[in-house]
Amino acid sequence: TPDLLDLVPADGVVVDIEGHRRSRGSVPPPHVVSAVATWARDVNVSVARTESLSRELPELDLDPQVIAGTLVLNLPDGQYVAWFRREV
Numbered sequence: 001t002p003d004l005l006d007l008v009p010a011d012g013v014v015v016d017i018e019g020h021r022r023s024r025g026s027v028p029p030p031h032v033v034s035a036v037a038t039w040a041r042d043v044n045v046s047v048a049r050t051e052s053l054s055r056e057l058p059e060l061d062l063d064p065q066v067i068a069g070t071l072v073l074n075l076p077d078g079q080y081v082a083w084f085r086r087e088v
Helices: 030-042
Strands: 012-017 020-025 047-050 069-074 080-085
Touching (some): 020 030, 030 069, 030 080
Antiparallel strands (some): 047 069
């Protein structure tokens, strides 16, 4: 059966549903995931994406070899699915 990493070319995915966070693959630390989720909600679109998280969130001092880009599907009530990718 396919999983969420089959849908999007990514190194890892985090799903946050009803406050329960699950991850698969290579994902950043929880504080980075939380910052990315907040950024994605703040851009106020259904799907937030960037190829350069270090440009969008410079305060996190991210290493692009660890995490470069993200695609976040914003769901109701602050829930989300976030795919992460290293620099290619």
